[in-house]
Amino acid sequence: MIKVVITGSNGLLGQSLLNLLLKEKDTYKVFGFSRGKNRSGRDDFSYVSIDITNEENLKDTLKEIHPDFIINTAAMTQVDDCEGDKEACDLLNVTVVKWLTEISDEINAHLIHISTDFIFDGIKGNYKETDTPNPLSYYGLSKLKSEEVLINSKIDYTILRTILVFGKVYDMNRNNIVLWVKSMLEKGKEITIVDDQFRAPTYVEDLALACKISMDKKATGIYNISSNELLSVYEIAQQIADAFHLDKSLIKPISTSTLNQTAPRPAKTGFDLSKTNKVLEFYPKSFKEDLQRFKVIIA
Template sequence: MNKVIITGSNGLLGQSLLKLLLQDKENYEVFGFSKGKNRSGREDFTYVSIDITNKENLKNTIIEIKPDFIINTAAMTQVDACENDKKACDLLNITVVKWLTEVSIKINAHLIHLSTDFIFDGKKGYYKETDTPNPLSYYGLSKLKSEEVLLDSNINYTILRTILVYGKVFDMSRSNIVLWVISMLKQGKEITIVDDQFRMPTYVDDLALACKISMDKKAKGIFHISSNKLLSVFEIAQQIAEVFNLDKSLIKPITTLTLNQTAPRPAKTGFDLSKTNKGLEFYPKSFKEDLHRFKEKLM
């Protein structure tokens, strides 16, 4: 029986992980850490209402549970918000990771940490795990620094970098690109989408599965998790419209420059998934195939 703590258990990935791990209660005892009330709609795990930015409380609670694994899904991920409030970004994205690392050493826990394609500058696309990071935004920099915390430590760790995570869970605190496009097109609203940024979106069920595989294999190091084909964000929106039988003509292309975003975004990210295929024996599908799976789940 493995004891697993999921930080950010109320989030999209957190709730997806709960659902996946609680299907196998013989092998996993699950503890969900999040702020406020339990929003997962389930009560078959131990929910801990906790502010993880309170160092002593966080460390003491983890030591009391003594987990075998900690999956850190908690982060400040709004790119412009991180640019505008660097202090809050540092606290959640870097300092909390330091504390989790320190406590993992103490109790010999394996730490699985989520990172992002935004650690790269987007000049080439299809990045390998070994490619040199060069973040353009403060969010990207904070996630790179969080990775460095683990790389410089002596703990057992897995870093899973991912891109544009989407899906749906019981109680959503925020939307994602797929749900937003579906919602707008269903209302018959015209939307503008950038055609000069390229991504490989990640279905949250796949990301949760990659976390579970990392635990089961006790995989160590950095792995890239996303769908398997690079698309422009405009193409992503068009494929959503196609799969959900919505009006593609409502989607209008624009350039990144016209958005006037606070933080710069990398033009072309995307991952080389060969290490993930080999090391995790995990073979992600195309965005369109994943969308069909997601559609079936919504019906």
């Protein structure tokens, strides 16, 4: 029996991982860590209500469980909030990762960690795992620091870098671009979307599957996980409208400079997926195809 701890088990990726791993209960014994009550709508795993920013509690609980794998999906991901509260950002995005790395070393666990395209400056785009990071925002810097903690450790680790994750789970406390655009257009509301930022969105089911593949293959190192086509955020919104047969004339393009966002965003990211294809034998699809898969789930 493979013991797996998922931090942030109430989140979008956390719940998606629960749903995926609990299909194989003979293989995986799953523990979910999150604050407050279990929001996954499931009771067929071991839920631990825990504040992972309490070092002693986190390490003692992990020592007791002694997992084979820890999948860290917990993070402060609101880019502007990170810019405004650097201390909170560092605690969850860097210090907790340091503690998870230390305990993984002690109990010989493999740590799987989620990172982001925001570690790059967005000048080049189509980034490989080996490209040099240059974050523009404090959020991006915090995620880069968390990667460095793992890279400089002696543990078995996997870093999965991802972009603009979307999907839907049982009880969500945060929106994502697909659900937001769909909801606004269904209400007949006009929305403004940037046409000068380029991304390759990631379906959460794919990111969960990549975590599982990383465990099953015991794959170590850094891998890119996203859809396989770079689109402007405006094009992303238009494809969402098309997929759900909504009025895309309500989507108005604007430039990033008009937004006055607290934290700067990279203009163009996107990933080279060749290492993911080769080593993980995982072949992500286009955003358009992912939307069709997603549509079936929420129909």
